Structures are given as C-alpha cells and as structure tokens.
Amino acid sequence: MNNPPETESTTTNGVQIRQSRRLPDFLQSVNLKYVKLGYHYLITHLLTLCFVPSIAFVIFQASQLNPNDIHQLWLHLQYNLVSVIICSVFLVFGATVYIVTRPRSVYLVDYACYKPPAKLQVKYEQFMEHSKLTGDFDDSSLEFQRRILERSGLGEETYVPEAMHYIPPRPSMAAAREEAEQVMFGALDILFANTNIKPKDIGVLVVNCSLFNPTPSLSAMIVNKYKLRGNIRTFNLGGMGCSAGVIAVDLAKDMLQIHRNTYAVVVSTENITQNWYFGNKKSMLIPNCLFRVGGSAVLLSNKAKDRRRAKYKLVHVVRTHKGADDKAFKCVYQEQDDAGKTGVSLSKDLMAIAGGALKTNITTLGPLVLPISEQLLFFSTLVAKKLFNAKVKPYIPDFKLAFDHFCIHAGGRAVIDELEKNLQLLPIHVEASRMTLHRFGNTSSSSIWYELAYTEAKGRVRRGDRVWQIAFGSGFKCNSAVWEALRYVKPSTSNPWEDCIDKYPVQIVM
Numbered sequence: 001m002n003n004p005p006e007t008e009s010t011t012t013n014g015v016q017i018r019q020s021r022r023l024p025d026f027l028q029s030v031n032l033k034y035v036k037l038g039y040h041y042l043i044t045h046l047l048t049l050c051f052v053p054s055i056a057f058v059i060f061q062a063s064q065l066n067p068n069d070i071h072q073l074w075l076h077l078q079y080n081l082v083s084v085i086i087c088s089v090f091l092v093f094g095a096t097v098y099i100v101t102r103p104r105s106v107y108l109v110d111y112a113c114y115k116p117p118a119k120l121q122v123k124y125e126q127f128m129e130h131s132k133l134t135g136d137f138d139d140s141s142l143e144f145q146r147r148i149l150e151r152s153g154l155g156e157e158t159y160v161p162e163a164m165h166y167i168p169p170r171p172s173m174a175a176a177r178e179e180a181e182q183v184m185f186g187a188l189d190i191l192f193a194n195t196n197i198k199p200k201d202i203g204v205l206v207v208n209c210s211l212f213n214p215t216p217s218l219s220a221m222i223v224n225k226y227k228l229r230g231n232i233r234t235f236n237l238g239g240m241g242c243s244a245g246v247i248a249v250d251l252a253k254d255m256l257q258i259h260r261n262t263y264a265v266v267v268s269t270e271n272i273t274q275n276w277y278f279g280n281k282k283s284m285l286i287p288n289c290l291f292r293v294g295g296s297a298v299l300l301s302n303k304a305k306d307r308r309r310a311k312y313k314l315v316h317v318v319r320t321h322k323g324a325d326d327k328a329f330k331c332v333y334q335e336q337d338d339a340g341k342t343g344v345s346l347s348k349d350l351m352a353i354a355g356g357a358l359k360t361n362i363t364t365l366g367p368l369v370l371p372i373s374e375q376l377l378f379f380s381t382l383v384a385k386k387l388f389n390a391k392v393k394p395y396i397p398d399f400k401l402a403f404d405h406f407c408i409h410a411g412g413r414a415v416i417d418e419l420e421k422n423l424q425l426l427p428i429h430v431e432a433s434r435m436t437l438h439r440f441g442n443t444s445s446s447s448i449w450y451e452l453a454y455t456e457a458k459g460r461v462r463r464g465d466r467v468w469q470i471a472f473g474s475g476f477k478c479n480s481a482v483w484e485a486l487r488y489v490k491p492s493t494s495n496p497w498e499d500c501i502d503k504y505p506v507q508i509v510m
Contacts, residue, residue: 104302106253107310108483109197109263111298112190113450114183115496116159120293123156124149131288133167136278144282148289153413153434153508158441159293161273169276176212176273177221183269183295184218185225190494191265191297192226199226203262204255208237208244208445210474211334211344212271222267233259241332241473242409244268245445246481249298250317256302263303269295270444277343284343290412294443294450312467312483316368320361320478328353332474351414355422357478361470362399362423365480369402369466399423399468403482405461406430407451409471410437419470435504440496445471448481450496454504457497461489 065073122130128146131137137145163175184207192199205228207219217236222228233255237244245268252264272291277284301310322328331347347353367375374397381395406429408419416437420430432451436443440450448469455461465485472478491498 104257104260105304105307106256106314107301107303107306107486108312108314109299109301109306109310110191110195110492111296111311111449111452112187112194112492112494113446113453113496114187114190114269114293114295115494116182116293120159120162120165121157122160122165127160130164130167130169134169134278136280138280141280141282141285145285145289148286151413152289153416153437154290154292154441155438155506155508157439161293163273164276169278171274171276173214173274176271177214179273179293180209180212180218180269180271181221181225183293184222184267184297187267187269187295187297188222188226188265191299194492194494195299197263197299200229201263202228202232202265203259204233204235204252204264205267206235206237206248206252206255206264207267207269208240208248209269209271210239210241210244210444211275212273213238218267218269239474241475241477242270242411242442242444242447243471243473243477243479245296245448246317246469246471246479247319247477248445249300249314249481250319250479252300253314253317256300259302261303262301264300266298266300267295268298268445268449270446275342275344277341279337279339279341279343281337281343281345283345283347284337286346287344290442292441292443294440294446296446296449298449307486310486311489312485314481315466315484316365316480316482318361318365318368318480320357320364322353322357322360322476322478325353325476328357328476331476351418353476354415354472354478355418357472357476358419358422358470361478361480362397365482366397369468369482370397370399371401374398374401396422396424400425400429402466403468404465405452405455405467406433407448407455407467407469408433410434410440410447410451411442411472413437415472431505434508435506438506438508439500439504445473447471453491453495454497454501456489456491457495457501459490461485463487 127149128142131145132142161175161179163170163172163179191197205219205222207217207222209218212218213236216224219234219236223232223234235251237248237251240247245266248266248268252266256262256264270291272293275287277288300314307313327347327349331350331353332344333347334342334344336342366378378395378397381393406425408416408430410416410433413434416430416433419425420427432454435454436447436450440447443450448471452467452469455467461467463485467483467485469481469483470478497504
C-alpha cells in the first residue's frame, strides 16, 4: 500500500489550502531540450576539453627549460642522427602518401532547375475534365483519381507535357523527345549562363531518366546540342527511379576522383509524355496524379580554385539497395495491365518497404554525421536492450543535430508525413519538400534540387550549414547525399521560385 503524499495546510483569507511537500516535477519544470543540448556540446567537445590542458602542461614544462637543458637536448639529437633521419623519412613518406591518395574534394559550383512555361500548367478541374474526355477511364477510375488529387498535396500550378493538353492526348516518340529537349536544354542553358562555363570544358556528363531511353541516348542529345568535346565521359542511367539523382551525383564524384582538374555535369529528369497510363487499374493510376514535368542540371568540380565560388562541398553519399527482396523489387514495377496498357504499378507495401530502406540507410549514415552524444545514447540503449533484455524504448537519434536543412524527395504527401514523424522533424524542416510538391508536383529525381532552391530563395543557408538530400526509388533504393555550405548561399539567377517565393509557405488543405 502506497503512503499518501505528505502535505501541510495553510489558511489564506479564511480558505484552507493544502500544499504538497513533494519535490517539483523536473520533467515538467525543466525544458529538457536545453539539458540535451548542453549534453551534446559537452560530449562533442570532450576531446578538445581534454586536449587543451595537455597542451598547456607541455608548454608550461617547455617554459621551465634553461639554456643548458636546451643544449643537452641538442647534443642528444646529434648523437642519434640516424634515428632522426629515419623518423624524418617516414614522416615525409607518410605525408606524401596521404596527399597523393586522399580523396579529392568535390564542389557544387551551381545548379539550375527547369521551370516550364505557364501554358503547361494544369488545374485540378482541367486534369479531371481531360481525363474524362479521353474516354479511356471508367467512372470508378475517374473518382479514384479525383480522391488521389485531393489528398496528394499538389497545387493548381503544376505542369504536364504539351502532348497531354490535347484531346485526345498525343503521346509519341517525337513529343517525348521534344519534352526531354525542353527540360534538359532549359536547365543547362541556365546553368551555363550562371556559371560562365564553356560546354567544351565539361569532362564528365551523367544523365538519369528512368522511363525514356531512346537511341541515340539522352546524353548523346546533350553532346550534340552543345558540341561537347570528343573525349568526354558520358553516362546514361535508366530505370533507376526517383533516387537516381543521388546515384548520378555519386557516379560523377567517383569520376572526379580519377580525372583531375575537370568539371562534371549531372542532369536529372523524368519523361511523362510516353508514360501516361490510359487504363483502369488503380495501382497504376497513382503516377498520373503525382508526376509532373521538371528537371535539373548540376555543375560539380574537383578544381581547388573553384572552392571560392562554389556553393557547397560534397561530404557523404550513402546508398541502400533492397533489390534482393522480391517484395521490394516489385513494389514499383512497370508492367502491362490485363488490357495490355503499360504503366507503373505502386504496391500497397510501398510505405513499409520505404521505411525499411530508410532504416538501413540512416543506420549507415548515422555514424558518419551524428555527434558523439547521439551515438552514445543510441549505443547505450541498444546494449541495454540486447544484453540485459531491458524493456528500453529504442532511441531515435536526433538528426536535427547533424543537419540544418532537409531535402526529402517530394514523392507524395504520405512519404513526407512519414519521414517527418519517424525522424521527429519540425514543420520547418519539411517545408521545402511540402512546398515543392505543392508548386511543382513529383518531378522524380530532380525534386531534391527544387527543394534546395526553395531553401536558398528563403535565404536560410549559411556558411557551414549541412544539407541532407534523401530520395527513394524503384528497385527498391534509398539514397542520401550530404552537402556542406561553403558560404552564405544566395539564390542564383532564374531560381524557379524567384517570382513566387513571397507567397510561400502556403497552407495546404486536404
């Protein structure tokens, strides 16, 4: 039987008041976030706090030496000349090996996002009216698309390709090529203009587009358009989904480790014209409602002189592939329906599979980016749970201590909601993703660059800030890229948000 709490009574204005003698509840009276912040700073700077007194002690001892002591030390070194020479040789050799083999820094000089013309914008009612007039969808499919649109988080200003504005739509190879050219060349024209880079200076070109891979390739189209040099290394990545933009950056980074003093361009896009689904299978109708026109072009450099003008330095790339699991492999799957119409089917297990891929990815990324304080907390709870079978709730590391800005792939409202919840993020951390989804829709692998452009347009990126780009894609893959801002980053000319940033963020009503 529990004892009742000790109390005492006082009388004020004839009213008896019972007061508790318990200690105050510190969980309620103390803001624990400040305690945690202090703990974080203490553990993070523990090595420095231990190292500084050691240096001070060495300096103090050196200051006590008299000229005779210094002379004796010099004589000792003279009689051990061989040892000194051997040590010096090892030091020089080690320094040389380190300088030659260390990874070269990769700088993001600038990037550009394509903004389609206003004539390609599509409103909800226009989308539904066109879907109805095509005659390809039954009433159930039309109602399903309406519900998806209303819950999607997309606004009224997203873009669909020109071929989809006709009734009936005109998807053709020629129209698909035209869409690809408009998006890729539009982004590259802006990039070359903003950086004053001559196209012939480009040494590496990586293009990623999942569903449109013509012959000649998209990378060959760019080489032909800009008359790039004959010895350029070109790569064309297909079928790799919405996370292929990070994969393309990783490939460009590896190429820049091999080829000295050069530039790499990464072009990320998706083609909608030939991949619109005209059937009635519900799981294949969702991409019609979410995917929209967009693309980006990124200029990377391994030249030391470019550090002064670059926006960011690439810190880490972490890639996770779950393709060995059959469910993961087929959760985003291009196929034909029973009527022979081709589309991309999204499995009902998609969110669970994405969650598993995310868990694996952040488990790998965490030790690279999280402060020691967070790693110790995570490790201690893990040990307690595994060794002592303690009923300890798993500790979720606070990634807000590792990153200042989050660019979460704008794949859909549900994806953003889940990451916000599972990573315990604040609304401002997912603002760029929600607003990108609202303004541009799901632009596939380029969406993370529209999000970074939004953050820059808001003037939020300061020197030393870390940016986390995370994307999901078919296969199933989850990929992360971490960037460090080298200066206060101002939005570049022709930022896709420049004419509308003042009205954002907007309230999204479902």
